[in-house]
Amino acid sequence: MSVSNFKYELFFELSPDLLCIAGYDGYFKKINAAVSNLLGYSMEELYARPINDFVFCADKRATQQARNELTKSKTLFNFENRYVKKNGEIVWLSWTSLPVESDQLVFAIAKDITHIKRQEADRSSLLTNLTNVNEDLRQLTYTTSHDLRSPVNNLLAVLDLLDFSKINDNEAAELIRIVKMSGEYLKETLDNYVDALSEKHQELASLEDVELQESLDNVLKSICSLVETSKATIHADFSNTGKIRFNKNYMESVFLNLLTNSIKYASPDRLPVIHIRSETVNGTDRLTFSDNGLGFDMEKVKDKIFGLHQKFHNHKDSKGIGLYLVHNHITSLAGKITVESQENVGTTFTMTFRK
Secondary structure (H helix, E strand, O other): OOHHHHHHHHHHHHOOOEEEEEEOOOOEEEEOHHHHHHHOOOHHHHHHOOHHHHEOHHHHHHHHHHHHHHOOOOOEEEEEEEEEOOOOOEEEEEEEEEEEHHHOEEEEEEEEOHHHHHHHHHHHHHHHHHHHHHHHHHHHHHHHHHHHHHHHHHHHHHHHHOOHHHOOOHHHHHHHHHHHHHHHHHHHHHHHHHHHHHHHHHHHOOOEEEEHHHHHHHHHHHOHHHHHHHOOEEEEEOOOOOEEEEOHHHHHHHHHHHHHHHHHOOOOOOOOEEEEEEEEEOOEEEEEEEEOOOOOOHHHHHHHOOOOOOOOOOOOOOOOOHHHHHHHHHHHOOOEEEEEEEOOOEEEEEEEEOO
16 A cells, blocks of 8 residues: 555544445445444444445435435535434434445545534423413413402402491491502502513514515525525515514514425425515505425314424424414514415415504
8 A cells, every 4th residue: 555545544544524435326335433433333234234224214215315316416415314323322414425426436424413413402492491481471471460450450449339438437447448558559569560571571572673685684694504505596575665663583583484494394306495575565564485395284284383392294303493483473563474385385474564
């Protein structure tokens, strides 16, 4: 072996990333020690079995589809799937693969992203908990307003009907006056408490004139890699209404969740195409968001579409949070959102906003 070849082999073996050369037949042809070290199988075991044998069962189909694309001379970037180690533990890998058709080989490099996936799961869990706590606090505000203030008002109304001149017992009259005074103080304290909670909520989600193109651009910058990798085409037309009275942070969250959902649930038969359009209809601002993705059966999902943890496709990254947040953002500021969808055709969300 020449010195040059020795250096190449040394680089191959010492790399902490998983370096693989696979054949179009679905078997490893050459792998470095990092593959064996991570998965726990010997080199002989890894060479002897089809690659798909080591893939987590739920990811086998997607992995096979990705491999089929490689055999069509299509380079693969940032493809994520799960492998099962010899001890049964599951690890997440992110692949970049380059096919060489003349040799019927695929050159691939993978990174272990298990720790990143765990962090994402932790963040998702935290987000869910925070969302639930926030909703509980809002419900507490409404419950307090309805269930406590009303009885207090009724009590004060009854006391107002009393004719103190007809009460001969001075001690009893004084006790009634104390009860009435305490009731009025309780009503005032309760009103202040509820108003403070409502004002705090409004501070967190204040209304402002939101530039739609600016909000969309901010989101697209944050997910530019995802858009490029998916080869999604996004058509935005804000010529009719460029500004909407809403909340800037909420609007960016709406765009982010709808865009990532459209890309995540894109049809395998076509590239994702997304249309976003704003307009003013009968004095009401309207935002329409449409895609040509997998869609879903409206008869089956019915009122579950915007529910927390509701999932309509078996996507490995689906958490059932995105549409819940979109609905919560829109409706919390007196807006409305409706959806129309058809399986394997696409989905359209129509959002209307308070002026």
